[in-house]
Amino acid sequence: MRRYIQHHAYYTRTLLSTTSTAIVRRGAAVNMIQLKTMVNVIDNSGAAIAECVKVLKMKRAAKIGDRIIVVVQKQRNFGPESGGSVSVSAANKVRRGDIRHAVVVRTAKKYQRPDGSVVKFDDNACVLINKGGEPIGSRLNGVVGKELRNKQWSKILSLAPMHL
Amino acid sequence: MSLAPSSARPLACLKQALRQCRAERHQLRQYATAESHYPSLQTRYPAPSPGFRTSHATKQNRPEVNMKKIAVVPPPRSIKKVCPDxxxxxxxxxxxxxxxxxxxxxxxxxxxxxxxxxxxxxxxxxxxxxxxxxxxxxxxxxxxxxxxxxxxxxxxxxxxxxxxxxxxxxxxxxxxxxxxxxxxxxxxxxxxxxxxxxxxxxSVEGVTAQYIRQRAGGTTRGKAGGQKKKSKSKK
Structure with a gap:
């Protein structure tokens, strides 16, 4: 990780990943996305960590591709190159305390696919969307689950750098 | 007075019961004579000849000689022998x-x-x-x-x-x-x-990419894979 620090672009990433590793452990303990679960936000909407307050249309824990309602708990602090607190608020499309819809893209809970293989990620992650289902951010960083394809989240899939 | 002995000696009734039992057995022994008295007890078959032994019974007392023989089916083959595991x-x-x-x-x-x-x-x-x-x-x-x-x-x-x-x-x-x-x-x-x-x-992606390149034998496909990986890490 240290060798990337020279790059500014990497600098922001390193910061983000250090915050997310702290969350990974918390998320792994809960394992299922339900009320009060802290979820990583992996888009550039400006939120870093969000808390799940509702799993929509379900009486169970959310899986990959399920829609949830979250409260933004922690904002993303962009690197020093973005310049001061003014631009931080300008760059962020969401703020702390905002209630937003989101789609789960990774779960730390094992999920068995129809072909018998099982997939499990190290953290719980989501992507913020508006009520129409369009993603709020314009970029995603991080792998997302392939289950999104069957649930008509193709826009998120196309934004993602990798899907599994 | 008649009740007194029975309550005093509860086993007294046993004697009476045994006596009755003995009488019945005696009657049973004289069954052959009894059946002449009771037509319902008479058999369709002739009475056994004098000097009859039980071992003769199979031949003597079986008029259904021409009865159809029921084929005896051998037991099915044990499934354990057909498929042990x-x-x-x-x-x-x-x-x-x-x-x-x-x-x-x-x-x-x-x-x-x-x-x-x-x-x-x-x-x-x-x-x-x-x-x-x-x-x-x-x-x-x-x-x-x-x-x-x-x-x-x-x-x-x-x-x-x-x-x-x-x-x-x-x-x-x-x-x-x-x-x-x-x-x-x-x-x-x-x-x-x-x-x-x-x-x-x-990540083991680097090791895998190298392995795939080696297997491809340094062909264009392997190189393309390497370049792709480089661009990915640059992002």
Whole structure:
């Protein structure tokens, strides 16, 4: 990780990943996305960590591709190159305390696919969307689950750098 | 006065009962004479001749000589002899379709010295979707050997990912050992400690890409893979 620090672009990433590793452990303990679960936000909407307050249309824990309602708990602090607190608020499309819809893209809970293989990620992650289902951010960083394809989240899939 | 002895000697009635019993038995013994008195007791068959023995009874007392013989069916063959181990037979029949060459079985056979073990980096090529590579941290042989599965761990975009693959799954095209475990063999059967940040191997994408390039023999395909990987890391 240290060798990337020279790059500014990497600098922001390193910061983000250090915050997310702290969350990974918390998320792994809960394992299922339900009320009060802290979820990583992996888009550039400006939120870093969000808390799940509702799993929509379900009486169970959310899986990959399920829609949830979250409260933004922690904002993303962009690197020093973005310049001061003014631009931080300008760059962020969401703020702390905002209630937003989101789609789960990774779960730390094992999920068995129809072909018998099982997939499990190290953290719980989501992507913020508006009520129409369009993603709020314009970029995603991080792998997302392939289950999104069957649930008509193709826009998120196309934004993602990798899907599994 | 008649009641008194019975209440005083409760077993007195036993004597009367035994007496009655004896009388009945005596009557039974004189059954032959009794049946002349009771027409319902008479048999259709002639009375046994004098000097009759029970051993004669089979021939003498059976008028249905021409009766149809009922064929005696031999007991069915014991299923234990037909198929001593049905589970094993089922496994073999499944292997014939799922692993005709036997390569997959050999790769994970415990008798094979060069088998895939935990700690090795494996590459699973899938029929649908991209190949997945990772450190094998668990090999699960459960119930039947046909259920054998491997747990691979890798890091993609710096997120730990674990996947279970059934080794005989029709969706799995091939499993290759990219790299053996470095140093000694693992001292555990399940390397779950590799989930801890202090023991995590990190991404094995680089090792896999190099392996794929080597296998391709430095062709354009391998180079393209390398370039693609470079651009990915630049992003």
């Amino acid at each position: 049905p589970i094993e037979a089922l496994y073999q029949s499944q292997l014939k379709t799922l692993d005709p060459t036997g390569a997959r079985t050999r790769l994970f056979a415990k008798t094979n010295v060069d088998r895939a073990q935990v700690g090795d980096i494996l590459l699973v090529r899938l029929k649908s979707g991209d190949p997945f590579s990772g450190v094998c941290i668990n090999i699960r042989r459960r119930h039947s050997p046909i259920d054998t599965a491997v747990l691979l761990r890798n890091q993609l975009t710096r997120v730990g990912v674990e996947m279970w693959f059934k080794i005989y799954s029709p969706n799995v095209e091939g499993i290759e050992v990219v790299q053996r475990k470095q140093g000694r063999r693992a001292r555990r059967a399940k390397l779950y400690y590799m989930r801890k940040p202090s023991h995590d191997m990190g």
